[in-house]
Amino acid sequence: MGEFTTTETKHGPVPAARRRGPVDGRAPAGPRDPGGEPGTDDGRKPTERPAPFDEQEAEGLLEAARASVDPELRRAVATLPAPLRRIARYHFGWEHADGTPAEGNAGKAVRPALVLAATRALGGSHGAAVRAAAAVELIHNFTLLHDDVMDRDATRRHRPTVWSVFGDADAILAGDALQALAQQMLAEDPHPEARAAAARIAACVVELCAGQQVDTAMERRRPDEVTLDECLDTAEAKTGALLGCACAVGALYAGAGDDDVEALDAFGREAGLAFQLIDDVIGIWGDPRRTGKPAGADLMVRKKSLPVVAALTSGTAAGDELAELYGAPYAEGDLERTVLAVERAGGRDWAQVQAADRMARALHHLSLAVPDPEAAGGLLALAEFVTRRSA
Template identity: 50%
Template structure:
């Protein structure tokens, strides 16, 4: 088992009981929906063991506390809170994108409908702030404010993402700003919240926040690549899923800005009406590759990881835990799902 796998598994062991305890507070139907979404049960409530996801965000929170205070447990409320906010965003994101599958299972809206997905997501968001408000850390209010600001930024990014679907003039800078909100903000607070809860000095909190923000940009770049070229057997999403939706992802936007003739052909392809065939989707993916969008996204992801590693160095953390955080960062650009 790799260091990264050990780190993520350790996080799951710590977080899972507290996460289940939080979900138990929900009304019976919403509890069933959340249990299904987290992979704890089927749609009838029968216990199962489905893919729980990467649990990257709570792992960052726990590692940050351990790096500063020598133990992860004080960050557990923060770790649960960021995981709840993340899953609130997934429930709403699946609905807005009309994605019918996540982790090889039907999404919540595809099973129970749009309204249930909205309400279940809202319930998880409320739980996140409830769990954090109950923490007896003297720094709980500061952590709660940081999470609230990050959630607002996440929503801002999602608003931009939806708006970009109706525009044909989205710039790369706009797309990077959108990704910084939609993905970077929650990873930034995930990396910082554990340090906040153990009373770390502000320069350490700021360095960890920068680490998470750069990690978030790398994560989004890789996610966008997987949304075009990822294997459905691994990602749990249909092939060329982002191209089917004609999403203005980072490699697409870079190709439109810098791709020359292939970029102009891609713009014309994106402007077409109707549902694209498999052959047309392969053609669009080839245009992005010919434009250099795929290579740029890979390079940019690596550069962002380099910046994240530099932020870790600036934080002056315990060497062993700092290396674990670095391993998590490298996992982000090596992942296949």
Template identity: 50%
Template structure:
């Protein structure tokens, strides 16, 4: 658990219990891989206390429910479903990006193989809808529909992301649209589901969805910054990870399209056929910064977070819970500077 979420002990415990209960329904081989991925066990299936991630999205779900009803317990199934979808996407993303580390440990596909990891990701996807369906009633039907729309958006965003790697030029607007689909959509879904399961009005559900979507795009700006300058001890990934994979991330795309005198050199490094060595990676990071990509993403993240908070004004929400929600958002987005 990180500093961002240490205060939410009861919420984290409820999310963890729901995830474990759902994962226990899987066939034994799949349950073992899922338990490893979630940080509950080692490769051999022995219990450990590894990093299970921030659980940011399910926490947002619970806090969103609290803003409309004053309590979060009714939204636990929605929170579990959101985290299941998030982790299904992580397992698949690691395979697509050939990432060998997540949360300071070898990724599931590196330990158990690509085929088994793909199937476990699929299983977590299915479990998410099973958990939502068991909540019953109109909210379950509406929630399942929202979750299905979100998964389609996630896939659309991932397809765009992978195609960008093979293109020499990507517009910043295209990159933003990809990030809105791949990252912001699930954050928006998380907060909308929280409002829905908390009994919110349609207007409140939409306002919370907009909050989550804006926060999600801010989060992607920060995540892209960490993908270049993040400390591996914090991120659990190799330094310059996104540059190594020639990702057209938000700061890189902003830098390439900046018109700065250094932009052609950055473009040449990204076009190079050979893998970038450590000097090349370091130089690419310097060029992204000199071309303004780093500061552009920082400012965008700050602006989006402020706009997200402003959008919750005058929505007849519980003030204390709104403060919790916006404080968690600000702490998450501010973690890179």
């Protein structure tokens, strides 16, 4: 596996108010056990990539997953009543708002790709897991529809969000319908592990909802009332839980034992938290032409993303400046000052270090279930893809 490169903090100390992994600005040497020592606790070497990261490998896996899953998604959406069907087709990029065909972007298909890669890594059949992969993608899109309403995000995938086109009620109901379709898809799946997968996905949805509830509640609190630990826990529930669930469902469909299923769940959760850390960085410093969202939008609405909370809790002068800015409504011209304050307080560097640490932990968990680097290659490629992206 290629190394994750991180930098020493240039503009201030990295915050120390955290309980997971190093905070000294250095990328971790390797996976760590709960005691913090490099390596695994059973004497085996962690899973490593046999060659440097190849982005084309990950993109090939994502493309193959999308090609496998899209027909299942289209069949499921086609069963919806006409008004909900139209909204869902717009959301997936298959139609314009007026119902005419579109060649839109239905997303990267990271979660279904993880389901299929986990199944292959443990010797299962790709074809047998396609329906489960589609169900996981439906759950992901249910969360996107609801999140956009709650966060008032106006764009997704380079075009207006569903709520901004059809209204809040239709967006919420379309999301509910996608969640129901996911459960129906598994209920009708003859695979012997479909019931276990459905139960796992249902539990994941509850965790996602709990994480979102805490997240929205935190937005109503003052900057000095939010801790870094609770932000990390919330990010794990909101993002890591579904990536972990995707990997665990793939393991179930491969007929894996409980220990391997849980190890892959832990792998996905840690990789998911790394994903969220990078996503938060991109939300502040990403290129809008690539992200499809305006730069700094989260800062304008005073969202307490991970780099922001790291900066707020840094104990630096820049952190104090950021707290003052966050304590008042956004004013025209504040964005540049806010971005600089987050960076000078170490928020960006902390997030990059933390993402590397989480990936190291993810590799440790993966090595327990799939010690063969060749077999683990697909999962590793996908995990590296989502944490190396710049948009």
